[in-house]
Amino acid sequence: MQATPGASLSYKLPRSVLVIIHTDDLQVLLLRRVSQMEGQDYWQPVTGSQDSDSESWQETAIREVFEETGVDARQPGCVLRDWDLENTYPIYPAWRHRYAPDVCMNTEHVFSLQVPSYTKIVLSPREHTAHAWHDWQEAAQRCYSISNSEAILWLPRFIAS
Numbered sequence: 467m468q469a470t471p472g473a474s475l476s477y478k479l480p481r482s483v484l485v486i487i488h489t490d491d492l493q494v495l496l497l498r499r500v501s502q503m504e505g506q507d508y509w510q511p512v513t514g515s516q517d518s519d520s521e522s523w524q525e526t527a528i529r530e531v532f533e534e535t536g537v538d539a540r541q542p543g544c545v546l547r548d549w550d551l552e553n554t555y556p557i558y559p560a561w562r563h564r565y566a567p568d569v570c571m572n573t574e575h576v577f578s579l580q581v582p583s584y585t586k587i588v589l590s591p592r593e594h595t596a597h598a599w600h601d602w603q604e605a606a607q608r609c610y611s612i613s614n615s616e617a618i619l620w621l622p623r624f625i626a627s
Contacts, residue, residue, distance in 0.1 A: 477564065477565050477566040477569070478515045478564045478565050479516045479517075479519070480515075480557065480565055480569045480571060480572045480573065481515060481516045481572070481573050481574075481575070482513055482514055482515045482516065482526075482572055482573070482574045482575070483512075483513065483514060483516075483523060483526045483527045483530055483574065483575050483576075483577060484511060484512070484513050484553070484574050484575070484576045484577070484614060484617055485511060485512040485513070485527050485530060485531050485546075485577045485578070486511045486512075486576075486577070486578045486579070486618055486621055487511060487512060487531065487535065487578075487581055488579070488580055488581070488602065488621060488625075489580070489581060489582070489583045489585075490580060490583070491583070492601065492602040492621065492622065493583070493599045493600065493601060493602070494511070494599065494600055494601075494602050494605035494606075494618055494621070495511065495512075495535070495587065495598075495599055496509040496597065496598055496599075496600060496605055496608055496609065497509065497510055497511070497512065497534060497535070497589065497593075497594040497596070497597050498594055498595050498596040498597070498598075499593065499594060499595075500592065500593055500594060506610065507610075508610045509598075509608045509609055510609055510610065510611060511614055511617075511618070512527075512530050512531050512534050512535060512579075513530070513574070513614075514526065514529075514530035514534070517529070523548065523575045523577075524546070524548060524577075526575075527539065527546060527548075527577045527579075528540065528546070531579060533590055533593075534589070534593055534594060535587050535588065535589065535597070536586070536587065536588030537579070537581060537585060539579050543581065544579060544580065544581050544582075545580040546577060546578075546579050547577060547578045547579070547580070547624060547625065548577055549577060549578065549620075549624050551575070551576045552573055552574060552576070553573070553574045553576065553613045553617075554571055554572070554573050554574070555571065555572060555574070555613055556570055556571055556572075557569070557570055557571065557572050574613060576617050578621060578624060578625060580625065602618055602619075602621050602622065603619075605618050606618040606619045
């Protein structure tokens with residue numbers, strides 16, 4: 467979180483990553499958030515905000531993947547791909563209090579991380595309560611967020627190149 471000049475509160479930066487973790491046969495990892503929205507289970511790929519202005523998109527992706535799943539994206543057998551794609555979307559009202567008062571939009575940079583099929587997942591219990599692997603098309607249908615679903619649908623095109 468970033469401190470606002472003259473304020474004692476720290477706010478999240480409105481810049482985040484979306485990392486779609488998948489196997490070579492396009493099984494996609496989804497995580498169920500601890501907090502639910504509108505009474506629904508909230509399934510998503512790895513997401514998270516930059517910690518500072520100096521943290522690169524790649525550094526953020528590697529850190530968030532490790533924090534949320536215990537997977538080190540730099541290990542042999544892992545392939546982190548920067549899609550060079552960004553989504554800009556409104557921050558859900560339920561989460562807007564985490565950001566500076568005038569912030570209502572977030573920019574999300576998209577990555578995919580191919581992992582071996584035997585990769586062990588260790589969840590951060592303060593963020594997620596469960597994980598599941600799904601075929602990419604089913605994973606896209608299960609996501610609460612439209613930007614997450616759309617990115618998963620693009621997955622076969624981005625890993626083919």
